[in-house]
Amino acid sequence: xxxxxxxxxxxxxxxxxxxxxxxxxxxxxxxxxxxxxxxxxxxxxxxxxxxxxxxxxxxxxxxxxxxxxxxxxxxxxxxxxxxxxxxxxxxxxxxxxxxxxxxxxxxxxxxxxxxxxxxxxxxxxxxxxxxxxxxxxxxxxxxxxxxxxxxxxxxxxxxxxxxxxxxxxxxxxxxxxxxxxxxxxxxxxxxxxxxxxxxxxxxxxxxxxxxxxxxxxxxxxxxxxxxxxxxxxxxxxxxxxxxxxxxxxxxxxxxxxxxxxxxxxxxxxxxxxxxxxxxxxxxxxxxxxxxxxxxxxxxxxxxxxxxxxxxxxxxxxxxxxxxxxxxxxxxxxxxxxxxxxxxxxxxxxxxxxxxxxxxxxxxxxxxxxxxxxxxxxxxxxxxxxxxxxxxxxxxxxxxxxxxxxxxxxxxxxxxxxxxxxxxxxxxxxxxxxxxxxxxxxxxxxxxxxxxxxxxxxxxxxxxxxxxxxxxxxxxxxxxxxxxxxxxxxxxxxxxxxxxxxxxxxxxxxxxxxxxxxxxxxxxxxxxxxxxxxxxxxxxxxxxxxxxxxxxxxxxxxxxxxxxxxxxxxxxxxxxxxxxxxxxxxxxxxxxxxxxxxxxxxxxxxxxxxxxxxxxxxxxxxxxxxxxxxxxxxxxxxxxxxxxxxxxxxxxxxxxxxxxxxxxxxxxxxxxxxxxxxxxxxxxxxxxxxxxxxxxxxxxxxxxxxxxxxxxxxxxxxxxxxxxxxxxxxxxxxxxxxxxxxxxxxxxxxxxxxxxxxxxxxxxxxxxxxxxxxxxxxxxxxxxxxxxxxxxxxxxxxxxxxxxxxxxxxxxxxxxxxxxxxxxxxxxxxxxxxxxxxxxxxxxxxxxxxxxxxxxxxxxxxxxxxxxxxxxxxxxxxxxxxxxxxxxxxxxxxxxxxxxxxxxxxxxxxxxxxxxxxxxxxxxxxxx
Numbered sequence: 061x062x063x064x065x066x067x068x069x070x071x072x073x074x075x076x077x078x079x080x081x082x083x084x085x086x087x088x089x090x091x092x093x094x095x096x097x098x099x100x101x102x103x104x105x106x107x108x109x110x111x112x113x114x115x116x117x118x119x120x121x122x123x124x125x126x127x128x129x130x131x132x133x134x135x136x137x138x139x140x141x142x143x144x145x146x147x148x149x150x151x152x153x154x155x156x157x158x159x160x161x162x163x164x165x166x167x168x169x170x171x172x173x174x175x176x177x178x179x180x181x182x183x184x185x186x187x188x189x190x191x192x193x194x195x196x197x198x199x200x201x202x203x204x205x206x207x208x209x210x211x212x213x214x215x216x217x218x219x220x221x222x223x224x225x226x227x228x229x230x231x232x233x234x235x236x237x238x239x240x241x242x243x244x245x246x247x248x249x250x251x252x253x254x255x256x257x258x259x260x261x262x263x264x265x266x267x268x269x270x271x272x273x274x275x276x277x278x279x280x281x282x283x284x285x286x287x288x289x290x291x292x293x294x295x296x297x298x299x300x301x302x303x304x305x306x307x308x309x310x311x312x313x314x315x316x317x318x319x320x321x322x323x324x325x326x327x328x329x330x331x332x333x334x335x336x337x338x339x340x341x342x343x344x345x346x347x348x349x350x351x352x353x354x355x356x357x358x359x360x361x362x363x364x365x366x367x368x369x370x371x372x373x374x375x376x377x378x379x380x381x382x383x384x385x386x387x388x389x390x391x392x393x394x395x396x397x398x399x400x401x402x403x404x405x406x407x408x409x410x411x412x413x414x415x416x417x418x419x420x421x422x423x424x425x426x427x428x429x430x431x432x433x434x435x436x437x438x439x440x441x442x443x444x445x446x447x448x449x450x451x452x453x454x455x456x457x458x459x460x461x462x463x464x465x466x467x468x469x470x471x472x473x474x475x476x477x478x479x480x481x482x483x484x485x486x487x488x489x490x491x492x493x494x495x496x497x498x499x500x501x502x503x504x505x506x507x508x509x510x511x512x513x514x515x516x517x518x519x520x521x522x523x524x525x526x527x528x529x530x531x532x533x534x535x536x537x538x539x540x541x542x543x544x545x546x547x548x549x550x551x552x553x554x555x556x557x558x559x560x561x562x563x564x565x566x567x568x569x570x571x572x573x574x575x576x577x578x579x580x581x582x583x584x585x586x587x588x589x590x591x592x593x594x595x596x597x598x599x600x601x602x603x604x605x606x607x608x609x610x611x612x613x614x615x616x617x618x619x620x621x622x623x624x625x626x627x628x629x630x631x632x633x634x635x636x637x638x639x640x641x642x643x644x645x646x647x648x649x650x651x652x653x654x655x656x657x658x659x660x661x662x663x664x665x666x667x668x669x670x671x672x673x674x675x676x677x678x679x680x681x682x683x684x685x686x687x688x689x690x691x692x693x694x695x696x697x698x699x700x701x702x703x704x705x706x707x708x709x710x711x712x713x714x715x716x717x718x719x720x721x722x723x724x725x726x727x728x729x730x731x732x733x734x735x736x737x738x739x740x741x742x743x744x745x746x747x748x749x750x751x752x753x754x755x756x757x758x759x760x761x762x763x764x765x766x767x768x769x770x771x772x773x774x775x776x777x778x779x780x781x782x783x784x785x786x787x788x789x790x791x792x793x794x795x796x797x798x799x800x801x802x803x804x805x806x807x808x809x810x811x812x813x814x815x816x817x818x819x820x821x822x823x824x825x826x827x828x829x830x831x832x833x834x835x836x837x838x839x840x841x842x843x844x845x846x847x848x849x850x851x852x853x854x855x856x857x858x859x860x861x862x863x864x865x866x867x868x869x870x871x872x873x874x875x876x877x878x879x880x881x882x883x884x885x886x887x888x889x890x891x892x893x894x895x896x897x898x899x900x901x902x903x904x905x906x907x908x909x910x911x912x913x914x915x916x917x918x919x920x921x922x923x924x925x926x927x928x929x930x931x932x933x934x935x936x937x938x939x940x941x942x943x944x945x946x947x948x949x950x951x952x953x954x955x956x957x958x959x960x961x962x963x964x965x966x967x968x969x970x971x972x973x974x975x976x977x978x979x980x981x982x983x984x985x986x987x
Contacts, residue, residue: 115258118265127153128261138258145175145198147207147260148182154264155214157181158278166196173198187213201254205232208239208251211263217242227252239263279304284346284354288389289361291335292321292346294354299329310334311347319344361387363396363442366449371497373436373453374460376520377504378417380549383440385447397443405452406434417502420455432457458521458571460493466567466578477583482557483544487565489553491522500551517542521571528563539563539582560584588633589615591669593678599720601686602660605909607652608645608678625651626969628948635668646909646983647947648969654983657682686718688730690782691768700789701742701752702796702833704844709734709748709768714784716770733771733778738764741790750788752842757794763787791841796833799848801879801889804867805933810860812869812895824934825898826866831879831887849879849886859893869893898930900940903972903980910970912986917952917963919944919970922982926972942974951986 113121119136122128127150131137142150152159159177163184169176179196182188187210191197205228212219212235219234220241228236228251239245244266245259280297287293292312300308305325312319312334321334334346339358346354369382385396402411402418411429412419418438423429430436432455439450467488471478478485491499506518515538516525524545529536540563544556560582568575594609612620624630625647636645638655639662646654657663657680665678693715698707707713709732716724716732734744741764743751755762769783804810804827811825829852833841852867854860859873867877872895878888906925912918928940944958951968953961963986970982 115261119257119261122150122261122264125153127264128257136257136261138256138261140257141201141254142257142260143198144188144196144200144202145173145179147202147210148175148188148198149178150260150264151187151210151214152178152181155182155185155187157185160184164196166190166194168195169198182210202260203252204245204248204255204259205229205236205251207255207260207263208232208245209235211244211266212238212242215242215244224251226250242266281348281351281354284356286339286356286358286389287333288335288391289387290337290339291333291389292339292344292356292358293331293333294346294348295331297330300325300332305329307349308332309347309349312336313345313347314340314342361389361391361393363393363445363447364388366440366442366447368438368440368449368451370500372456372460372493372499373418373420374499375420375422375430375432375455375457377419377421377502377506378414379420379502380417380500380551381438381440382500383416385442398440399443400438400440403437403439404430404434404455405437406431411436430455456493458569460572461491461499461569462494462572462574463490463492464522464567464569464574464576465490465492466565466576468578469580478557478580479583480557480560480585482582484554485557487545487553487555489567491569501547501553503547503549503551505545513543514538514541517545519545519547521569523568523570525566525568526563527566528561530559530561532559540565540580557582584615586620587615588620588630588669589613589617590674591634591667591676593665593667593676595678595680599683599722600657600663600680601683601718601720602657603685605646605654605656607654608665610653610676622651625653626947628950631948632950633670635671637664637666637668639664644967644985646967646969646985648981648983660684683720686720686722686724688716688724688727688770688779688782689719690717691715691732691770691784692717693784694768694786697786698750698788698840698842699786700791700835700839700841701750702791702841702843702847703752703754703793704847705752705833705842706749706844707842709744709750709766714768729773730770730779731773733769735767736764736788737767738762742766742788752790752844755790755792757792759792760795761789761791763789791833791835791839793847795835796841796843796848797836798834799831799843799879799887800834801877801887802830802832804891805931806901807892807894807931809892809894809932810867810869811898811932811934812871812893814895814897821939825932826863826868828866829877829879849881851880853878853880860891867891869895871895896931898932898934898936898939899976900928900936900942900974900978901931902929903927903940903942903974903978904929905980905982907982909983909985912952912963912984914963914965914986917960917986919952919954919958919960919984922970922984923958925982926980928972928974928978928980940974942972945971945973946984947971952984 115138116136119128119138123130158181160180161171161176163180164176166179169179175198179198191200209232217238220237221234222237222241224233224237224240225247226249232251236251240247244263282295282297284292284294294310310321310323310332312321319336319339321336324333324335325331326333341358341360344356344358346356348354363385365386367384367386369384370380373379381400383398383400385393385398387393398416400413400416402413404411407429409429418436420430422431434455436453436455437450438453439448441448469478469485469487472482472485489501493499501519501522506520516523518524524542526538526540526542528539530539531537537559539557539559539561540555541558545553546555547553563580563582564577565580566575566577590613592611596606596608598606600606614620620630631647636643643655648654655665660682663680663682665680667676669675691714695713695715697709697713711725711727711732714732716727718724732748734748734750736742736744740753741762742753745751750766765785765787767783767785769778771778810827813822813825831843831845831849833843833848835841852862852865854862854867855876856873859871860875860877861868861870870893872893874890874892876888877891879886904927905922910922926937927935928937928942930936943956944954946952946954946968948966948968950964951966952963952970955961965986967983967985970984972980
């Protein structure tokens with residue numbers, strides 16, 4: 061079995077002022093008790109405060125909690141004294157301690173002593189100690205000063221330096237002063253005297269904060285059993301504490317396969333329900349932290365009970381019986397196969413049944429199918445089983461529905477108001493007969509009296525009429541269109557808001573003369589009322605696309621989140637002009653607005669909102685087009701090379717700035733070229749690879765300079781002023797004195813492929829080891845891998861195996877990887893093996909903006925540019941299983957696989973969303 065400590069901080073408004081704070085506060089930490097159910101205010105609810113309780117009442121509360129015991133004659137014995145053994149029990153229970161008989165190592169406490177567990181517990185907790193000579197004196201009496209020390213320690217107080225009046229031992233002065241100051245014990249003339257049970261009761265009650273609670277017992281599993289078609293429940297002998305709910309781990313297994321479940325706790329916290337998406341029949345094992353595994357037999361869920369949900373059957377069109385079928389666990393079975401029959405016992409005829417609805421229409425007046433008062437017997441049987449049920453109804457007509465109530469229509473979830481264009485608004489209703497039975501509207505609309513479909517709708521026999529118009533372009537338009545009223549299979553009544561304005565909905569039952577109305581206020585749709593541009597605060601060069609900051613406010617005075625402008629309904633409210641010409645800005649998936657400035661000079665940006673006088677303007681200066689100017693520095697290009705060691709000069713390894721001093725990340729029309737001054741030190745290939753040349757050990761180190769600069773494509777000379785001349789070195793083998801293994805990837809882990817992964821994909825997760833050299837003075841050297849290390853080993857081949865110079869993940873764990881040159885160990889590194897499923901860590905595209913033709917708006921080029929990389933640095937584009945989406949369906953409407961459904965002119969942001977929510981975007985313009 062398991063042991064768990066239970067600590068619960070209690071706060072009680074009835075605490076003395078020194079517990080709550082004040083000038084004489086001596087508390088070191090908040091009062092904490094390790095106990096569980098409150099007793100005092102449930103037992104003495106009529107009492108105004110703990111101070112009004114008598115010592116007897118406090119004793120009764122403590123006794124009910126099992127902390128104190130009375131005498132055989134039923135008295136509390138408050139004037140009597142208490143032995144040290146008796147007090148150890150009180151102290152242990154008040155503090156919620158677990159009995160520890162093995163800790164009672166006193167010569168006068170026998171193993172079988174009734175209080176050995178309590179004595180051991182308080183000794184181990186440091187609340188009580190022996191009297192000397194390894195004795196506890198269990199039958200000795202408890203003195204006031206001894207009690208003061210224990211309660212001060214229990215309350216988490218520190219000793220006080222305030223002088224104590226009365227007789228007291230030197231060792232006890234600080235404890236007594238603290239206890240008196242905190243109001244735990246009253247002042248005494250002699251603290252060496254024996255404490256009465258009344259004084260001990262008062263102190264125990266105060267230390268508990270006035271909340272005496274039953275001790276938490278040892279936890280055990282009462283039973284584990286199937287509790288649903290896809291659920292197993294584990295019941296404990298008592299309620300779980302919050303700590304236990306967090307600590308306990310529940311694992312369900314079918315043979316060796318772990319079944320993924322979600323756990324929910326019962327209201328009394330005694331039962332944990334483990335729900336899976338599916339449980340096949342068979343034997344399962346439930347593992348709970350610290351307990352023996354539980355075996356549970358799972359059987360197939362089968363129909364066990366049928367219930368008729370409708371309370372009454374009203375004469376009229378199809379009336380739903382509300383039939384529900386439940387399995388042996390009390391769970392409703394969806395879409396059961398049912399055979400339902402209805403019989404009018406008064407007329408001796410069978411009634412038509414469709415689905416779960418009975419046809420209750422009268423029929424021919426001279427030979428009616430149903431009349432008021434007829435006995436209607438309905439029966440249902442689950443096909444292929446013996447599960448059945450029947451119920452007899454008395455047919456009622458509409459006159460029975462005497463009470464009609466309509467509830468308040470609430471805004472759609474997430475909204476603060478009902479807005480024109482809202483669909484699926486719920487109209488709550490309660491229609492009740494004289495017996496209090498609730499009536500559910502049928503789903504079928506009636507054509508009777510429905511000659512104004514936008515104003516009136518009939519759900520036989522109830523007539524709903526809508527009043528209230530809005531005037532759009534001078535024409536009256538219903539605020540609420542009655543034709544949108546709809547009742548679903550559960551009887552829920554919904555409608556759509558058509559236009560801004562105030563509408564009244566009236567419902568009438570002509571048969572009973574009952575009616576009621578409600579008013580619904582429909583607000584105008586949210587529109588952009590104010591749109592304010594801000595200066596981007598950065599240099600703009602001709603041909604560049606720049607993000608323009610903005611703020612926006614709606615017609616209700618609320619700020620509009622920038623992300624809303626990724627939606628067509630917001631950005632289409634804007635008309636943007638650049639230097640007098642209308643342009644289409646790009647809004648990405650975040651709603652950021654970008655404009656391209658094609659020419660240098662003054663730029664005048666003007667935005668009109670909803671074709672109103674509300675405008676925003678921005679004056680900018682566009683500089684001449686940016687061109688690469690200089691290679692200004694080396695980023696991470698290697699400067700030291702071993703023989704045949706190499707690195708590449710490119711836009712990532714050096715820093716290139718433009719004519720405005722800005723760092724460039726892409727070059728168009730230019731190339732970065734490197735030329736060595738002495739090609740015997742390093743050579744440079746046509747594609748920019750710098751290679752260390754042969755050098756003998758006696759030479760040690762040789763150096764030269766590289767000229768790194770810019771050349772226009774097609775030209776042979778460097779752009780004037782574009783070069784730098786870093787010094788590079790070639791290092792002899794004997795100067796490379798140590799080595800380091802580079803991190804494998806961003807998580808420095810080898811992936812353990814799941815069973816079923818293809819061999820081709822598994823190969824992607826084999827990690828190659830790459831070393832860098834180090835000189836004696838710590839310089840990093842790019843080395844020829846084959847020249848310096850010949851083999852790699854793993855400290856645990858069951859976790860990470862080795863194939864040649866590649867690592868292969870086998871099982872979760874951590875290993876040490878060692879690189880060898882011959883038989884000499886030259887480097888080692890700790891790496892992990894992880895079976896964490898590969899998931900997208902980064903989504904990127906080669907291009908950020910793409911132009912498409914309206915005649916052929918395929919996004920195949922964008923799909924081809926997509927690259928998805930997982931946490932192991934592996935390209936998983938072909939396995940990402942993401943979906944494509946467009947920010948504006950009027951510009952591009954896409955299927956999830958990226959095929960274009962339809963297209964229109966304009967700009968949109970295309971997003972690729974991986975299954976784990978990583979998103980990459982591309983701006984698209986369709987012309």
